[in-house]
Amino acid sequence: MHSRTLRPKIVVAATEHRQLLAMAAGGSSVAAETLLDEMERAHIVPDAKLPTDTVRMGSRVQYRTSEGDLTEVTLVYPSEADISAGRVSVLTPVGAALIGLRVGQSITWLARDGKKHVLTVLSVIQLESVR
Template identity: 45%
Template sequence: MQRSIKVRPPDTILVSATDHGRLTGLARASLDRLPDTAEELLSEMDRATVATAGALPDNVVRMGSTIVARNGGGAEQRMTLVYPADADIAAQRISVLTPLGTALIGAQVGHCVQWTTRDGREMMLDIVEVLPPHADRT
């Protein structure tokens, strides 16, 4: 089966001003504890295009978004991108301070995100749907 989804170009990270500020602070505070992941998140924030929350399209992954993604074998999974304190792998609540979480932030429907797991495996997922966070989520 031929893939129609493109790998996310390096200049297509779009984040809200609120997420940008919070995530930059979180990454800086995590440099001692999780240096590799924190550095990657800082790198993503450095190259991100920052938009006001109202200008961010619904199909862009932001904090609190629920993402439907498909792996190379065609299996779909649903996950929600959260801050570390809210992470729960059994509930598919993925911390932004994981390699997958950092790869997801700012991605859009139609992109393929790639990341390296902490044990060195190369992984990728196609983003097929993004549900924006509920108004009561932070």
């Protein structure tokens, strides 16, 4: 699975797309470049039309890695990130990979150590209080 790069179609709500595009364009890190790339290829929909099984800001996401690890995180903006509390910034390699994915989709992402990984989204819960 590591030999092939998986880049499924992603969908992002219009309001979040604008915010994330501006954040990524203003950054200079590899993660910011990755997020910018993801935002440029995303299919943008009105906020109310975003499917509920789509990873968006504030979503609680459970995913499985290609190594078989099961992980659950909440995708947040950088100022809200706290890895010990399971809040992962969208400006990290895994955060940028998660945004816009739907349940059942898999994506290849490059970790900070330079290794390719694959993750598959298993569930998405929209946390109303975070939006």
